[in-house]
Amino acid sequence: MGKVFALVTGGSRGIGRAVALRFAREGYGVIVTYRNRGDLAGEVVRKAKSIGAPIAEAIQMDVSSVESVRSARERVEELVDYLNVLVNNAGVLHVGGIEETTPEDWNRVINVNLTGPFIVTKEFLPLLYRAEWASIVNLASIAGQTGNVVASAAYSASKAGVIGLTKRLAVELAERGIRVNAVAPSFVETDMVKDFIDTQEKRRRVEELHPLRTIVKPEDVAEAVLFLADPRRSRAVTGHVLQVNAGRLT
Numbered sequence: 001m002g003k004v005f006a007l008v009t010g011g012s013r014g015i016g017r018a019v020a021l022r023f024a025r026e027g028y029g030v031i032v033t034y035r036n037r038g039d040l041a042g043e044v045v046r047k048a049k050s051i052g053a054p055i056a057e058a059i060q061m062d063v064s065s066v067e068s069v070r071s072a073r074e075r076v077e078e079l080v081d082y083l084n085v086l087v088n089n090a091g092v093l094h095v096g097g098i099e100e101t102t103p104e105d106w107n108r109v110i111n112v113n114l115t116g117p118f119i120v121t122k123e124f125l126p127l128l129y130r131a132e133w134a135s136i137v138n139l140a141s142i143a144g145q146t147g148n149v150v151a152s153a154a155y156s157a158s159k160a161g162v163i164g165l166t167k168r169l170a171v172e173l174a175e176r177g178i179r180v181n182a183v184a185p186s187f188v189e190t191d192m193v194k195d196f197i198d199t200q201e202k203r204r205r206v207e208e209l210h211p212l213r214t215i216v217k218p219e220d221v222a223e224a225v226l227f228l229a230d231p232r233r234s235r236a237v238t239g240h241v242l243q244v245n246a247g248r249l250t
């Protein structure tokens, strides 16, 4: 393969960070986008370079704003002529029952988690078209597959929507040779969910929800994202939702 480039949204921490570093280790040039933690994104860039990324850059981008995504895309076009991989990772958690969920909460969660991947994919498609090969990986969630988790209906609906988006785009973009897949993790040990495991007792309870009696790590998810993104590994896989859930099925 010639030079290959991956863009990871929300790449300053958590799963996005692990994904960016995994691609860097594989020799990809990586562009991480961040919402407001330029300092953390800068650290990811330094680390990515130190482990082999030919280029590594951080760009500010709010995935829920068309203007922000457009100006980030213009900036990306100054750095690379094409993109091989787009990872729609940025997302926000929301918990609570429907009675506490306001229409504003609902719109915020849907805007970031579902409309975000739509806007970003649409805006970056021309860069994917220009690449010799390209693929998209979306971060869904077990919450989009079952209601039996702590996340709210807004979050669950947003992630079920991501699965629908993935399946439809897999068909639509197949004629351009672009594969579109999703990863659906269960509980992953990141800042997003740290309040659920901040004592030994809480950790144990989360572990017990998973038949493998372990908590998924960002690196486990990154491995699945790389598998789905890279045509040397998954050339014939598209429209797939890969569960990384330590055996938790409901």
Ligand SMILES: NC(=O)c1ccc[n+]([C@@H]2O[C@H](COP(=O)([O-])OP(=O)(O)OC[C@H]3O[C@@H](n4cnc5c(N)ncnc54)[C@H](O)[C@@H]3O)[C@@H](O)[C@H]2O)c1
Residues within 6 Å of the ligand: 009, 010, 011, 012, 013, 014, 015, 016, 034, 035, 036, 061, 062, 063, 064, 088, 089, 090, 091, 092, 093, 112, 139, 140, 141, 142, 184, 185, 186, 187, 188, 189, 190, 191, 192, 193
């Ligand atoms: N941690 C889990 O248990 C878990 C489980 C299943 C799915 N996921 C999904 O994985 C993805 C990554 O989650 P994480 O656990 O690393 O969480 P995290 O909170 O550590 O990281 C989320 C990232 O998204 C960014 N982000 C949020 N809103 C944004 C916006 N409007 N524009 C741009 N960036 C924005 C944040 O700044 C952050 O960098 C999310 O889509 C999340 O829903 C997480």
